[in-house]
Amino acid sequence: MTAPTIILVKSQLGENIGMCARAMLNCGVTDLRLVAPKQGWPHERAQAASSGALDVIEAKIFETTQEAVADLEFVLATTARTREMAKEVLTINDATKKMRLEGASDKKCGILFGPERTGLENDDIIFADALLNVPLNPEFSSLNLAQAVLLTCFSWLNADNHFEEKDLEEVNPSAPKGEVENLLNHLDDELETSGFFKNPSQQHVTWRNIQNFFFRALPTQQEVNTLHGIISSLSGKKSWK
Amino acid sequence: MTAPTIILVKSQLGENIGMCARAMLNCGVTDLRLVAPKQGWPHERAQAASSGALDVIEAKIFETTQEAVADLEFVLATTARTREMAKEVLTINDATKKMRLEGASDKKCGILFGPERTGLENDDIIFADALLNVPLNPEFSSLNLAQAVLLTCFSWLNADNHFEEKDLEEVNPSAPKGEVENLLNHLDDELETSGFFKNPSQQHVTWRNIQNFFFRALPTQQEVNTLHGIISSLSGKKSWK
Numbered sequence: 001m002t003a004p005t006i007i008l009v010k011s012q013l014g015e016n017i018g019m020c021a022r023a024m025l026n027c028g029v030t031d032l033r034l035v036a037p038k039q040g041w042p043h044e045r046a047q048a049a050s051s052g053a054l055d056v057i058e059a060k061i062f063e064t065t066q067e068a069v070a071d072l073e074f075v076l077a078t079t080a081r082t083r084e085m086a087k088e089v090l091t092i093n094d095a096t097k098k099m100r101l102e103g104a105s106d107k108k109c110g111i112l113f114g115p116e117r118t119g120l121e122n123d124d125i126i127f128a129d130a131l132l133n134v135p136l137n138p139e140f141s142s143l144n145l146a147q148a149v150l151l152t153c154f155s156w157l158n159a160d161n162h163f164e165e166k167d168l169e170e171v172n173p174s175a176p177k178g179e180v181e182n183l184l185n186h187l188d189d190e191l192e193t194s195g196f197f198k199n200p201s202q203q204h205v206t207w208r209n210i211q212n213f214f215f216r217a218l219p220t221q222q223e224v225n226t227l228h229g230i231i232s233s234l235s236g237k238k239s240w241k
Numbered sequence: 242m243t244a245p246t247i248i249l250v251k252s253q254l255g256e257n258i259g260m261c262a263r264a265m266l267n268c269g270v271t272d273l274r275l276v277a278p279k280q281g282w283p284h285e286r287a288q289a290a291s292s293g294a295l296d297v298i299e300a301k302i303f304e305t306t307q308e309a310v311a312d313l314e315f316v317l318a319t320t321a322r323t324r325e326m327a328k329e330v331l332t333i334n335d336a337t338k339k340m341r342l343e344g345a346s347d348k349k350c351g352i353l354f355g356p357e358r359t360g361l362e363n364d365d366i367i368f369a370d371a372l373l374n375v376p377l378n379p380e381f382s383s384l385n386l387a388q389a390v391l392l393t394c395f396s397w398l399n400a401d402n403h404f405e406e407k408d409l410e411e412v413n414p415s416a417p418k419g420e421v422e423n424l425l426n427h428l429d430d431e432l433e434t435s436g437f438f439k440n441p442s443q444q445h446v447t448w449r450n451i452q453n454f455f456f457r458a459l460p461t462q463q464e465v466n467t468l469h470g471i472i473s474s475l476s477g478k479k480s481w482k
Contacts, residue, residue, distance in 0.1 A: 026377045026384060056381070136268065142292065157378075213460060213468075230451070235475050
């Protein structure tokens with residue numbers, strides 16, 4: 001059973017990253033990834049706030065959320081708000097069950113956490129398969145970053161691990177995110193060539209919705225290959241490589 | 242169902258008390274009692290650290306643990322260590338169940354938390370009916386005070402979570418199957434035209450897999466429209482109708 005990966009996107013304070021590392025290690029979760037931390041990395045106050053956890057956990061740094069999730073197979077985005085994007089919303093209990101199921105078949109799961117004040121942006125959320133919501137007092141629901149990390153990691157740790165016993169072989173696992181990304185790059189190239197994006201002001205939103213659709217659809221590797229073939233064929237190309 | 246009372250015994254820092262109040266209110270827990278807080282009370286930094294929670298929660302002050310638990314009917318003592326005292330040890334899950342049971346018959350429950358560095362003393366623990374243990378990574382199990390309060394309060398809340406969003410309206414429902422069928426017909430036409438199906442013996446299986454992908458992906462109506470646009474654009478057509 002692989003523990004989930006924790007991805008902190010554009011965290012503002014090194015101290016908070018340290019406290020997240022501590023909360024993770026409390027729960028036996030050790031894969032920490034940082035996307036463009038605001039105060040740079042490594043950071044002295046992060047080290048101090050981690051109470052020694054950062055000696056055990058080696059944080060990996062990425063420029064973009066996209067790169068940080070490239071090798072993950074099931075990704076959750078934590079958010080307090082209901083989004084207009086078409087994504088499934090899982091409560092913490094359901095999200096934990098899902099991660100346990102995925103983990104039992106050795107899939108790599110990850111949880112995205114946004115910057116302290118603003119939370120995740122839609123441009124980060126497109127890489128997630130579902131949204132994770134922690135149901136709290138609706139009149140006072142704001143958690144600090146380390147507390148949100150603690151609740152999700154502890155929920156994972158504390159879940160009764162009876163899923164392991166079931167024989168959950170997945171016949172057709174979904175392709176790694178990086179493969180979906182390649183597919184989208186291929187599609188983007190051909191859409192640009194064919195003049196799909198007529199309205200520059202709409203291009204960003206349209207493209208984000210297209211990305212969201214293909215990430216959410218969780219294509220298998222075979223489906224990714226077929227979709228490459230479809231794009232090439234429709235564009236009048238013989239092959240895509 | 243009465244929420245448990247949180248009793249902080251001889252807390253060292255006002256700031257930590259404030260963070261505990263915030264964690265409590267996040268979980269809808271509002272009865273806070275302080276036994277001989279080291280920095281006195283009220284405390285400015287507690288107010289700031291509570292992010293407004295102390296405006297809702299009115300902390301009651303007691304000289305001794307004994308007085309603070311006097312009106313409670315079931316009391317738990319949090320401790321990381323195994324004690325030599327003859328007390329039942331409950332994990333957080335079992336403790337939550339027990340509190341829910343007691344609460345259901347309107348008994349008042351409380352949870353004792355000790356000073357930040359040293360934890361509860363045996364002289365405080367004698368007033369508890371059982372010990373509460375949060376099972377964590379045995380090699381890195383030290384939680385800060387607010388995190389311990391958060392985990393116990395959230396466990397209580399989450400056991401019967403009335404804040405859970407039961408009526409999550411689907412903002413973007415998936416398109417009717419007929420619309421997906423239209424989309425697939427459009428795709429099929431263009432794939433035939435572009436010579437995608439080179440191998441007649443494989444055509445049926447390949448097409449079934451493509452259909453399966455788009456039906457499984459549950460596209461919204463907007464996504465169906467976008468996909469029509471993509472097919473037309475890649476095929477060099479201006480529009481699809």
